[in-house]
Amino acid sequence: MTAERGWIPVDLLASRFDENLAALRSRATPESTRLAGQLLATALPPVVVQAAGEVLQFADLATTPEGAPVVVVRPPKVTVAQAIKAIDQLNTLPKALPLLVAGCDVGWLWTFACKLAHTRLGSPGYTYPVYFVEKSLEVLKLAMHVHDWQVLLADHRVRLFAGDDAIDQLFEQMTREPSIAWPASTINLDPTLWTRFGSLDQLREAANADCRVELESFALRLEKPAIDPKRLRVLGISSLFTSFLQHSMRDWLAASEQLGHTTELLIESAPHHILTSLDQARAIANFKPDLVLLIDHFRGEFRQLPADRPTVCWVQDRMQTLFHKDAGARQGPVDFGMGYAQAELVGKFDWPADRFMPCVVPVNDARFSVAVDSLTQHQLAKYECDLSFVSHASKSPEVIRDEELALCKSPGIRAMVTAISERTFAVYRRGDCLTGDAQIARFVADTLTDIKATIDDHTPLVDFLRLRLNNALFRHQALEWASDFARHRGLVFHLWGKGWDKHPTLAHHARGEADNQDDLKYIYHASKVNLQLSPFTTAHQRSFECLSAGGFLIARRTSRDQFDRANQTLFDYGSSIGISNLDHLRLSRDDRLWQLVKEAADAFGQHPLDQPGDFWANLTAQARAQWTEAGSTLWPDEFDQISFQTQADLTRLIERGLADADWRREMTDKMRQVVIDKTTYVAVTRRLLGFMNLSI
Numbered sequence: 001m002t003a004e005r006g007w008i009p010v011d012l013l014a015s016r017f018d019e020n021l022a023a024l025r026s027r028a029t030p031e032s033t034r035l036a037g038q039l040l041a042t043a044l045p046p047v048v049v050q051a052a053g054e055v056l057q058f059a060d061l062a063t064t065p066e067g068a069p070v071v072v073v074r075p076p077k078v079t080v081a082q083a084i085k086a087i088d089q090l091n092t093l094p095k096a097l098p099l100l101v102a103g104c105d106v107g108w109l110w111t112f113a114c115k116l117a118h119t120r121l122g123s124p125g126y127t128y129p130v131y132f133v134e135k136s137l138e139v140l141k142l143a144m145h146v147h148d149w150q151v152l153l154a155d156h157r158v159r160l161f162a163g164d165d166a167i168d169q170l171f172e173q174m175t176r177e178p179s180i181a182w183p184a185s186t187i188n189l190d191p192t193l194w195t196r197f198g199s200l201d202q203l204r205e206a207a208n209a210d211c212r213v214e215l216e217s218f219a220l221r222l223e224k225p226a227i228d229p230k231r232l233r234v235l236g237i238s239s240l241f242t243s244f245l246q247h248s249m250r251d252w253l254a255a256s257e258q259l260g261h262t263t264e265l266l267i268e269s270a271p272h273h274i275l276t277s278l279d280q281a282r283a284i285a286n287f288k289p290d291l292v293l294l295i296d297h298f299r300g301e302f303r304q305l306p307a308d309r310p311t312v313c314w315v316q317d318r319m320q321t322l323f324h325k326d327a328g329a330r331q332g333p334v335d336f337g338m339g340y341a342q343a344e345l346v347g348k349f350d351w352p353a354d355r356f357m358p359c360v361v362p363v364n365d366a367r368f369s370v371a372v373d374s375l376t377q378h379q380l381a382k383y384e385c386d387l388s389f390v391s392h393a394s395k396s397p398e399v400i401r402d403e404e405l406a407l408c409k410s411p412g413i414r415a416m417v418t419a420i421s422e423r424t425f426a427v428y429r430r431g432d433c434l435t436g437d438a439q440i441a442r443f444v445a446d447t448l449t450d451i452k453a454t455i456d457d458h459t460p461l462v463d464f465l466r467l468r469l470n471n472a473l474f475r476h477q478a479l480e481w482a483s484d485f486a487r488h489r490g491l492v493f494h495l496w497g498k499g500w501d502k503h504p505t506l507a508h509h510a511r512g513e514a515d516n517q518d519d520l521k522y523i524y525h526a527s528k529v530n531l532q533l534s535p536f537t538t539a540h541q542r543s544f545e546c547l548s549a550g551g552f553l554i555a556r557r558t559s560r561d562q563f564d565r566a567n568q569t570l571f572d573y574g575s576s577i578g579i580s581n582l583d584h585l586r587l588s589r590d591d592r593l594w595q596l597v598k599e600a601a602d603a604f605g606q607h608p609l610d611q612p613g614d615f616w617a618n619l620t621a622q623a624r625a626q627w628t629e630a631g632s633t634l635w636p637d638e639f640d641q642i643s644f645q646t647q648a649d650l651t652r653l654i655e656r657g658l659a660d661a662d663w664r665r666e667m668t669d670k671m672r673q674v675v676i677d678k679t680t681y682v683a684v685t686r687r688l689l690g691f692m693n694l695s696i
Helices: 010-025 030-041 080-091 108-113 137-146 150-154 166-176 200-221 245-258 277-287 325-329 342-349 377-381 397-407 411-429 437-450 459-489 519-526 541-548 559-576 582-587 591-604 615-624 647-659 661-678 681-692
Strands: 047-052 055-063 069-074 099-102 130-134 158-162 185-188 233-237 262-266 291-295 311-315 335-339 356-358 385-390 493-496 527-532 553-556
Touching: 010 030, 010 047, 010 137, 010 150, 030 137, 030 158, 047 137, 080 108, 099 108, 108 130, 130 137, 130 166, 150 158, 158 166, 166 200, 200 277, 233 245, 233 277, 245 262, 245 291, 245 681, 262 277, 325 342, 335 342, 335 681, 342 356, 342 615, 356 615, 356 681, 377 519, 385 459, 385 519, 385 647, 397 411, 397 459, 411 437, 411 459, 437 459, 459 493, 459 527, 459 647, 493 519, 519 527, 519 541, 527 541, 527 647, 541 553, 541 661, 553 647, 559 591, 559 615, 582 615, 647 661, 661 681
Parallel strands: 099 130, 099 185, 130 158, 233 262, 233 291, 291 311, 311 335, 335 356, 385 493, 385 527, 527 553
Antiparallel strands: 047 055, 055 069
C-alpha cells in the first residue's frame, strides 16, 4: 500500500544519512563529533517519506484500532517555493546577514539558506556564517536521510546546533567565539526554541551583557609588564582579509623571533571569523605583550590596547584614517610610527616627529633566496629570458583615462580631467616623464590655470594623475622602449602579471601571473636583466626581492633619487658644521650650506623652508633610517651605473647588462648585501627597536 502511494521507508535511504554523517564528522571539532554521536544514538520510529517534484513530506506508520495499517502525515511547514521566496527576499535586505533558521522542518530552508550571497563588501574573502538550530534530533536525522547536505555539513561557516539545549549551545558559542558574527535576522519555523530568551534580539542582548562583563574584568586585572629588552613578548594584530598586509605582519613577527623575541599573531582563524574587541582583550590578557605591532592602523582604533604598552603603527598604504589630524592628535606617549610619508604625516597631520621612523617596505630575503646548485635546467627553462618585468599594473594609460572620464559627474570636472590627461600624454610623447609629488601638484595647478578652471580642492585630480595615469605612463613608456629594443635585437622579453595578455601593444610579451611563493624568485634569478619601474621610488620591495634572489636589475630614476641625494649631502654638511635643528639652519650664514639648500629645493620643486613641518627634523629622521627610501642613497656607489632616464640610457644599460655577465654579478652582489644589511625585515626590526630604545 505505501509503495503504491509513493511512500518510501526512510530506512532505505540510510546510505544518504551515512554520507551526511561522514561530512559532519569531517569537521573534526568537539561539537561536530558530539552531534554525530547523538544522531547515531537517536532511534527513528517507523517513518516513510514521499518525495516527488516539489513535494517532500514525512509520515509515521501506525495502525487503526482494527489493526489496519495507516499513514499519519507530518505536514511540512515550508514548501520548496516558499523557501526559495524567503531566501530571495533576504538577498535584497541590508544587514540581514548572518541568518539564523530556527527549526529544520523538512530541510528546504537549510538547503537554500546556504546559497545566499554570504560575502561582505570591504572585506575580500570574508564569508558570513549561517546558523541552523533544531530542537529535535529525530527531525534533523530524518532530513539527513533525504537531502544531500555533504557540502553544508562539512562547511565550518555553517553553525549547527541540535537537541533540547540547542539555543543554549548557540548562546555559549556567541560568548565563547565572538569573532563569529552573531545572527542578525531569523526565520522562525519553531517558536518553542525561544522559550529561554524569547527572541533573537533578547538572545543578542544577553550575550552582549556577558561579553561586557568579561571586557570589564580584563581591564581590572591587566598589570604593567616588566620588560626584558632582550626577550620581548611581541603581539602582532592583522586581518585575514588583506592581500599583502597579513603576509607582511607574519614576516615582521618572524624577524622579531630571529632577533630572540617571543611572538604571537592575532588574526582571524577562518573566513567566517572577524576580530572583535573581546578577542583583542583576551589576547592581551593571555599573552601579556610588551610590544604591539600594527600595519595601517594605530592604537586609537583598538579600544582594548592598554595605554602603557608600546605600540607601533607601520604606515604602508595611504589610509584616510592615518593621513588625518585626528590620527596625529591621538598618538600617545608610547605610540610609535614607521613607514613612508614621514614628512607629510609629521608636517601636515601632527604625528610626533621624534617617534616616527621612516622606512621602506622590506623583504623576507629567506623567501626569495635561490639555492642555485639545486636548480635544474628544466626548472629554469620556463623563466629564462633576456629581459623581464613583474607587475599587475597592466591597464593601459588610455583605459585609465577613459575610466576616469566615465566617473566625472559634471562637464567642468570632465574638462579638467581631459586637459590634465592630454597634457600628460604630451609630456610622455616627447620622451619626458613626471615624478615627484610637488612636480605633479604644480602640473595640475598650472593646467587648471591655463584652461581657466577652478576647483576648491585639487586633491582628487592630483591623486588621479599621481596614483593612476602617471603611474601607468611612467611604466608603460619604458616598457614600450624595452619592447622596441627587444624586437630590433631579437631579445626574449617577458611580462609577468595580471592582464598583460590584453594590453594593446605589449600582449605578445605576456607570460601570465607569477606566484609569489614559487615563480618570483626564479623569474628574477633566470632573467638576465630585470626592470624596476616605479614613479615613486627605486628603493622598492620588488627591487629587494629581485636582489635577494640574485637577480640583476636596472631601474628608472625618479625625482626622489635626486631629492634624497641632495638632502643627504645637505644634512651631512650641515651636521659637520654644527647644524642640529631648523633654527640653526635659519640663522646660518654659511654660503655652501645655502647652496646645498638651493639644490635640495631645485630637486624637490619647493623650497625646504616652505615645506610643512620641521624640515631639519625630517632630514634627521631620514638619516636615522640610513637613507633607505631612495635608490640613489641606498646604493650610492652602484645606482648611477644601473639607472636610466631616457630611452637611449635604457638601451645602453640593457646592452651592457646582456654583454657583461661579470659586471652584472658585481652589481648584484654589492646591492644585495646592502639589502641584507638595511632593508630586510630583520634589519628594519632591529633598527626599529633601537629607535624605540625599549631598554630605557
